[in-house]
Amino acid sequence: MAAEPKYQRRKEDRPREIADAAFETFAEKGYAAARIDDVAKRAGVSKGLTYLYYKTKEDLFKAVVRNVVVRRVDALLDDVESTELSSEEFIRGPLLTFMRRVPRSPIAIVIRLLISEGPRHPDLVDYYYENVVARGLDAIERFVERGVRRGEFKPEARDIQPQLFLAPMMLSMIWRLVFTERPLDTDRLMQTQVDMLLAQLKA
Amino acid sequence: MAAEPKYQRRKEDRPREIADAAFETFAEKGYAAARIDDVAKRAGVSKGLTYLYYKTKEDLFKAVVRNVVVRRVDALLDDVESTELSSEEFIRGPLLTFMRRVPRSPIAIVIRLLISEGPRHPDLVDYYYENVVARGLDAIERFVERGVRRGEFKPEARDIQPQLFLAPMMLSMIWRLVFTERPLDTDRLMQTQVDMLLAQLKA
């Protein structure tokens, strides 16, 4: 009976496994109420190992946010940008789909964490702003600019704040986070916003 | 030298004083990181006294939210409703002002607390929904309805979701909470939204 090993040594995979477990734990309990013991148990690992890869709970938290962010946002933005549709088709298609997805995605969880813990982690907020918000806003602005150059949008379209596209998405996100089971037709919300914006933008 | 008293007994005022101090402390640190000792010190009171008026930290938290909510919302909604302006004037005037104020008001702080602590206090979330959100949405719906009956808005206006009015306000709130010092022209944001909505609503 070759006593099966108590654990495997997997130096490579541990950090990500621990970070994933931490993400789930933070998502459920929030930062303060999440125990490192829980994270470790979830990752199928001892508490001590967590501290081998992440010096402190705060480090782990930052790693989690960065991790989720880079893994998701790049993909999302990339496939939204590479398209040859007309501006209106693009807005009604890929962009709308993107906006619908975000409130249910892990990004929403990260936002919640940033809202509650942000003030005590200003560098994280900066990181998030530069890697998500700024890039997203920029993408929208470049898209509008392209529409204007193509003659699909009128020149005044340039004055529209990109945040106007995201406002209903934001509301939907918060709504879902807080009033989980209260109904809200978020699709219609974003649909209408897009209709209104197109009415303003189109040449 | 009539040794001045160490404290005064003020049974009536203590609860509110403590709740106010708690609100400030929660606002600064969040629920978990706020210490009852801090709250007590801020209220100029001993830790023990806090526990005379509020059985637990959680009780205190709930009292704080309810307290802030009832004290603010009634006033806000009331003076928005009692007006004899035309629908458009009303939207461009009092409603816009209201929307501009909220993100800087204590309501924003309460929202932050609800976002982070909501999941563990479902009754608080219900309370907040019924006393703030539902009433606000309802007010908007009744307002639109009135506009339609007066012939100022077209009948399809009834299909507009009231949340569309609030979306940019929501975004402004979150923006301020997270990216405190990053600029965002929130006034213009809401102004444009109102313009777009009126374009859709007007007969």
Next chain:
DNA sequence: ATACTTACTGACCTGTCAGTCAGTAAGTTG
């Protein structure tokens, strides 16, 4: 004054949890 009630204090108790580290065993090298 004196006796009495109770708002209020603050030292203490206790459970919890981030962080440590001596020890163990998985895997590797010769």
Next chain:
DNA sequence: CAACTTACTGACTGACAGGTCAGTAAGTAT
């Protein structure tokens, strides 16, 4: 197989903070 490296474990510690309560003194009644 033995000697060695190091990924990994889990019992332990120290600090912190929620909650308690015996004692104190402010105010009141007689």
